[in-house]
Amino acid sequence: MIPFDFEYYKPSSVHMAVELFQLLQNQGKKPVYYAGGTEIITWARTNSIQPGAVINLNSIPECSVMGIQKDKLVIGACVTLSALSEANPFPLLSQTAQGVADQTARNKITLGGNICGKIYYREAVLPLLLANSRMIIAGIHGIREVSIHQVFLQQLRLENGEFLVQTFTDQYYLSLPFVHYKKRQIGNVGYPLVTVAALKQDNQIHTAYSGVCSFPFRSIEIDQVLNSSSIPLAARIEQAISKLPGSIIHNTEGSAPYRKFVLKQTMADTIHILERR
Amino acid sequence: MSSYNSALYPVEMEINSEVQTIRIRAADILLYTLRDKFGLTGSKSGCDNGDCGSCTILVNRQPMKSCLMLTIEADGKQITTIEGLMNSQVQNIFAQHQAFQCGYCTPGFIMNCEGLRNVHPIADEETIRVWLESNICRCTSYEEIHHAVKDIFTPK
Ligand SMILES: Cc1cc2nc3c(=O)[nH]c(=O)nc-3n(C[C@H](O)[C@H](O)[C@H](O)COP(=O)(O)OP(=O)(O)OC[C@H]3O[C@@H](n4cnc5c(N)ncnc54)[C@H](O)[C@@H]3O)c2cc1C
Numbered sequence: 124m125i126p127f128d129f130e131y132y133k134p135s136s137v138h139m140a141v142e143l144f145q146l147l148q149n150q151g152k153k154p155v156y157y158a159g160g161t162e163i164i165t166w167a168r169t170n171s172i173q174p175g176a177v178i179n180l181n182s183i184p185e186c187s188v189m190g191i192q193k194d195k196l197v198i199g200a201c202v203t204l205s206a207l208s209e210a211n212p213f214p215l216l217s218q219t220a221q222g223v224a225d226q227t228a229r230n231k232i233t234l235g236g237n238i239c240g241k242i243y244y245r246e247a248v249l250p251l252l253l254a255n256s257r258m259i260i261a262g263i264h265g266i267r268e269v270s271i272h273q274v275f276l277q278q279l280r281l282e283n284g285e286f287l288v289q290t291f292t293d294q295y296y297l298s299l300p301f302v303h304y305k306k307r308q309i310g311n312v313g314y315p316l317v318t319v320a321a322l323k324q325d326n327q328i329h330t331a332y333s334g335v336c337s338f339p340f341r342s343i344e345i346d347q348v349l350n351s352s353s354i355p356l357a358a359r360i361e362q363a364i365s366k367l368p369g370s371i372i373h374n375t376e377g378s379a380p381y382r383k384f385v386l387k388q389t390m391a392d393t394i395h396i397l398e399r400r
Numbered sequence: 401m402s403s404y405n406s407a408l409y410p411v412e413m414e415i416n417s418e419v420q421t422i423r424i425r426a427a428d429i430l431l432y433t434l435r436d437k438f439g440l441t442g443s444k445s446g447c448d449n450g451d452c453g454s455c456t457i458l459v460n461r462q463p464m465k466s467c468l469m470l471t472i473e474a475d476g477k478q479i480t481t482i483e484g485l486m487n488s489q490v491q492n493i494f495a496q497h498q499a500f501q502c503g504y505c506t507p508g509f510i511m512n513c514e515g516l517r518n519v520h521p522i523a524d525e526e527t528i529r530v531w532l533e534s535n536i537c538r539c540t541s542y543e544e545i546h547h548a549v550k551d552i553f554t555p556k
């Protein structure tokens with residue numbers, strides 16, 4: 124049971140949603156945008172968050188689209204991870220999404236919810252970082268389109284009252300050679316010890332990581348080192364590890380030294396596979 | 401404790417082919433509305449956290465964890481619970497294979513299989529494996545459950 128009450132709204136346009144947010148905030152109701160609701164329900168149930176109002180984004184048409192428009196793959200923020208994998212417009216994204224939670228939960232978890240979530244992993248963002256996707260963000264001043272690299276810095280940096288409407292990805296990236304590895308402590312369901320997603324573009328391997336630090340990331344420095352083919356692979360990996368953008372997570376899924384060991388192996392597997400493609 | 405609005409919201413949904421209307425708190429969770437307000441106690445609470453699958457129901461023929469859904473989200477939707485699958489083929493095959501021990505997880509497994517049949521009537525081994533990962537059996541009846549599910553998807 125959720126031990127407090129909140130108000131519930133389901134606007135049918137982007138404009139209505141941002142206006143509602145503003146209004147509810149001015150009334151001191153601490154509104155939150157609601158997509159799949161899996162994280163909001165879980166946290167509200169344990170009283171870790173107490174929103175006074177939730178704004179369900181699922182009736183906004185722009186948030187449910189998925190398809191190619193003018194050489195770009197457009198995915199609405201409320202598209203569920205299972206719908207995304209089933210339609211499979213971007214195989215690396217489908218495979219990464221399929222690694223999140225389990226099939227039934229993915230019927231509810233949305234792309235936007237996963238990217239904007241507060242838990243560390245946010246795995247679905249990795250392919251979008253690799254494909255230099257663009258984010259369509261709505262706020263009280265209108266809609267802005269920005270590179271993912273400008274707004275996703277450890278987490279999606281939204282201004283107060285903004286929400287993610289869609290992601291745009293150039294069609295060019297959808298068919299590049301890729302690998303995706305998700306290494307867990309045990310079994311096929313659960314949070315990652317290490318998730319690596321990688322794309323090969325113009326003979327260069329681009330990598331992105333979740334489960335390693337307390338945020339998902341892509342690092343140009345790590346990619347530069349990993350692509351230095353004149354250096355032996357083991358040395359490249361050692362150098363790459365020294366360039367991690369934060370300390371390695373140490374939690375019940377795995378200790379930091381174990382994660383580091385798994386990361387090294389996974390980097391090696393990634394390079395081996397993609398160097399041959 | 402903050403509580404902004406204790407208003408009750410009207411919800412109309414079809415549960416096991418019957419239209420039902422109810423007034424609920426926006427914060428009410430569907431699993432508990434089904435159990436406590438409609439007496440449909442076949443859907444079980446195992447973890448309340450989306451991990452175990454014992455609360456699985458069908459929403460518009462697709463499996464959902466009812467512990468991760470607000471009742472208000474079900475407005476206008478078709479809900480099927482285990483009570484709606486009485487004497488169904490999936491239930492009978494689970495019984496024939498004795499695909500349970502204590503039976504606590506069984507409604508969730510049956511609902512998930514029914515949902516799988518709705519979405520993939522001819523599911524292959526890999527699809528079955530991926531879908532069944534959504535449910536946990538504490539009694540480890542996996543062997544028997546696997547046989548039952550294979551039987552369900554074997555053309556007769
Ligand atoms: C059983 C289970 C297993 C899981 N396993 C994994 C896993 O292996 N890997 C992983 O990465 N994650 C995992 N998760 C986490 C899950 O992917 C995230 O919690 C995700 O946020 C849930 O998406 P949602 O659509 O339900 O989001 P919601 O609960 O609706 O929202 C989550 C947060 O994002 C905000 N938000 C949602 N949509 C938008 C938007 N469009 N614009 C702005 N803000 C928005 C909300 O305000 C809220 O703060 C798991 C979750 C569950 C329940």
Ligand code: FES
Binds near residue numbers: 446449454465
């Ligand atoms: S009670 Fe819903 S998944 Fe466990």
Ligand code: FES
Binds near residue numbers: 537
């Ligand atoms: S039969 Fe007991 S939990 Fe599955």
